[in-house]
Amino acid sequence: MNAKNLNILLWVAVTFWLVMMLNSLTAPDQIEPRNLSYSQFLQELSDGSVKEVTIQDETIKGVRTDGSRFETYNPGDPGLVGDLLNNSVTIRAEPPEKPSVLMQIVAAWLPFIVLAGIWIWFMRRNAGGGGAGGIFNFGKSRARQHAEGEVKVTLRDVAGVEEAKEEVAELVDFLKSPQKFSNLGGRIPRGVLMVGPPGTGKTLLARAIAGEAKVPFFSISGSDFVEMFVGVGASRVRDLFEQAKKSAPCIIFIDEIDAVGRKRGAGLGGGHDEREQTLNQLLVEMDGFQGNEGIIVIAATNRADVLDPALLRPGRFDRQVVVGLPDLAGRAAILEVHMRKVPIANDVEARTIARGTPGFSGADLANLVNEAALFAARAGHTDVNMEMFEKAKDKIMMGAERRSIVMSESEKKLTAYHEAGHAIVGRLVPEHDPVHKVSIIPRGRALGVTLFLPERDRYSMSKRQLESQISSLFGGRLAEEMIFGPEHVTTGASNDIERATDIARNMVTRFGLSDGMGPLAYAEDEGEVFLGRSVTQQRQVSPETAQTIDQEIRAIIDRNYQRSKRLLDENMDKLHTMAEALLKYETITKEQIDDIMAGRRMRESGDDTGSSTPTTGGGAGTTEGGATPKQPPLPASGL
Ligand SMILES: Nc1ncnc2c1ncn2[C@@H]1O[C@H](COP(=O)(O)OP(=O)(O)OP(=O)(O)O)[C@@H](O)[C@H]1O
């Protein structure tokens, strides 16, 4: 029997076993909920409605006189047995269930373990001892090792992060022949910290280095270290390095290093001993090997600022590679990488899509291609065209359509005016991102969406832009109020108002963008609040200052509210036209909005429902002027 057959056999067995396990899990007697509190139980007991109970460990199960079953928690009440006897309840006591559960599990696992044993034995023989020994090594490092040659990813698969790629090219040279590298006088790298937002390809890049250098890749996540029992984290670190040393040259990759590597003493009164031990062990190991052994430790984090400084000292993670969000060209390159894997129609241009997706990470773009392919498959197409990409983009940016939600006519009308209000104000205030699409098809938790997209990638915002955002956020609620009267305003705008307030608050307290408060920061970026840390960092302000801050925020809100109101007043005709168009087509595009704003007859939508091909309106360039932060600065939705 060869390894392939054995593999198939193994999978059949595993599937069979899984089905059995699932069966036993869903068997009715297994999922009896703790449906009764202990006090309710006592009540029923004194009412005389309990017939029989089985006490086992921490659970009391029983049958009522009417035959129904219940279960409750056994708090170890010493008076219980007396009460039961007094009410002439049949009592059964059973030994704790634990051993038998264990036996059940062992029995369920047995065929699996036997097969896995055979399989591993086979693999070991084939691989000449290397082997994937994970299963029996409970307690050993859980690093998933990708054996040499197995990492298929190369630097070609990583796109859009050219600077990071250049920086790691040297690591590849080193791993290919550590000895030669050091003889030539190269500075031997040891620890590299990859810093960047989620999904930008840090893991991918680390794997690509291993793939290029054809060396083994050990990966583990910081959160794997911290779980479980005292001492396990530290011993995992030890095992991991031991394993790695045997396979050098190689790469150890630690994802989410912040889970173990936070500043020591940041925990609650030493409650994080386990984590600190793990961190200490990591530091010890990193100091313990000579650079020329050919091990490179790569760690990834979203936040380098929370890491313990000891980790960043020379000889440890003393190199940082920033893996940032891709720019326009980067996004196009990443899209091209992923488009290689699916049949793409001729009308698709990576660059156009890239222009419409600012703020997207590599992972988002990979997801976009995937979603587009799924749309194409569902529609029975043989290749993925631009329309599919457009739909996928809408889904990712605005949430999946929820056509199951049925809005009443009046709700629809309200939503239409609300979204039109956002769109019109957004169009008329200075330096606001262009309106890309307005829709009253419910998506995610919103009944309607107005999507604004920046024309270029944006790295900072001016005071004027922020104020314009606040104005357009108020547009929705104001439109509702002006058309339907103050007493018909809905709660739907609460999110808009929160966001407007947040922007105003940040302008005053963080960005130093208010007239009265001046360029001072009055609040610290809280980031991820870590018990004990955020408290010490909170900046205190005096009550008078707090009051001035509030006044300042109020002033910003007020003037933008007024501006929003004035703009809607002056453009009442357009508000009506746009709301009517929305009621008719459900989704209108940038080009159609252009028509309305110019007072022209609006061009027809691509199809009569106006929704299944929402962006092909009037044959204009589909994503013209598009640009789409994943979390659009203003999907001014709500309602
Ligand atoms: N620069 C890129 N080039 C090509 N594909 C990318 C890129 N960045 C991300 N991807 C795609 O997204 C997937 C997830 O990225 P990856 O896990 O490497 O991100 P990460 O930065 O490690 O994220 P996290 O911080 O969430 O762990 C990759 O497998 C790949 O398909």
Ligand SMILES: [Zn+2]
């Ligand atoms: Zn809104």
